[in-house]
Amino acid sequence: MNTPPSHGTRLREAVATATQPMIGVYDVFSATVAARQYRGLFLSGYGFAASYLGLPDIGFIAWTDMLAYVGRIRSVLPEHHLLVDIDDGYGDPDIAAHVVARMEQAGASGVVLEDQQRPRRCGHYDGKQLLPLEEYLKKLRACLEARDDLFIVARTDAKDPEEVERRVTAFARAGADAVLAEALPSLDRFRHLRSLIDVPLVCNQLAGGKTPPWSQAELSGVGVGLIIYSTPCLFAAQDAIQDALAELKENGGKIQQRPGDTTLPENTSLLVENWKRRVPLPPVETPTRSTATGCVSLACSPASPHP
Numbered sequence: 001m002n003t004p005p006s007h008g009t010r011l012r013e014a015v016a017t018a019t020q021p022m023i024g025v026y027d028v029f030s031a032t033v034a035a036r037q038y039r040g041l042f043l044s045g046y047g048f049a050a051s052y053l054g055l056p057d058i059g060f061i062a063w064t065d066m067l068a069y070v071g072r073i074r075s076v077l078p079e080h081h082l083l084v085d086i087d088d089g090y091g092d093p094d095i096a097a098h099v100v101a102r103m104e105q106a107g108a109s110g111v112v113l114e115d116q117q118r119p120r121r122c123g124h125y126d127g128k129q130l131l132p133l134e135e136y137l138k139k140l141r142a143c144l145e146a147r148d149d150l151f152i153v154a155r156t157d158a159k160d161p162e163e164v165e166r167r168v169t170a171f172a173r174a175g176a177d178a179v180l181a182e183a184l185p186s187l188d189r190f191r192h193l194r195s196l197i198d199v200p201l202v203c204n205q206l207a208g209g210k211t212p213p214w215s216q217a218e219l220s221g222v223g224v225g226l227i228i229y230s231t232p233c234l235f236a237a238q239d240a241i242q243d244a245l246a247e248l249k250e251n252g253g254k255i256q257q258r259p260g261d262t263t264l265p266e267n268t269s270l271l272v273e274n275w276k277r278r279v280p281l282p283p284v285e286t287p288t289r290s291t292a293t294g295c296v297s298l299a300c301s302p303a304s305p306h307p
Contacts, residue, residue: 007108009149012177015178019227022040022228026050042083044234076275081110087116096142156168156181184211187219194223202225
């Protein structure tokens with residue numbers, strides 16, 4: 001029997017074929033919605049800190065929480081590419097290597113490891129501090145040795161162009177699968193960096209961040225193999241919740257339902273899709289609404305939905 005390719009191999013092969021968009025998600029539900037339109041998902045540290053803790057992305061996340069998060073998403077999305085933000089590896093090289101091995105076991109396709117030192121923060125915030133290059137390379141090499149086939153993106157938060165070049169080339173020589181130079185201001189900078197290395201570049205784009213908005217075609221043309229969209233789901237959710245509740249207040253507490261709005265059957269159907277993808281599970285039917293009563297029916301086996 002042929003062994004199916006690993007998650008890391010499938011991501012590596014996809015990047016070699018075409019530039020891959022990775023959509024930032026902040027919980028299992030947002031991942032489920034995004035997965036209907038994209039094969040690649042980015043488990044954003046910014047989004048997870050906001051969703052799980054309600055705090056800014058300045059180092060509050062514990063690796064065990066992120067690990068459990070990866071497992072929950074992989075359990076309902078077995079075929080998607082999952083690229084995981086592991087910040088600075090959550091500690092020294094030994095800890096970072098342990099985290100990488102556990103992330104791969106949990107079903108991650110790849111990870112992004114940054115070169116910041118604590119206190120760390122979102123790559124598009126000011127006030128970042130860098131590890132000395134040799135200290136970061138020790139951590140990166142430990143992670144590369146700890147993986148089986150995980151796709152590893154080495155990220156630098158350096159600002160000075162010469163320092164960016166020094167780090168990007170060192171990361172590529174060390175064996176990183178791809179390199180992310182955070183918050184580059186121009187396509188020419190991407191083009192130049194790509195000419196220095198033989199691995200793909202990664203671009204991280206978010207609304208209100210330091211990187212200008214570019215199209216997938218523009219980024220692909222300068223050697224970008226992965227495009228991370230860190231926060232579209234999180235920011236869309238914030239806007240939608242604010243708008244929906246403002247409207248509810250304006251309407252005196254009466255729910256307004258327009259054609260095309262998500263209601264109970266549509267939402268339940270999305271969740272049942274996840275349920276069906278979890279293995280092993282009993283047969284599950286799609287929810288239906290009774291034309292007589294308007295109530296939703298969910299027919300399934302009486303067995304527990306949890307494997």
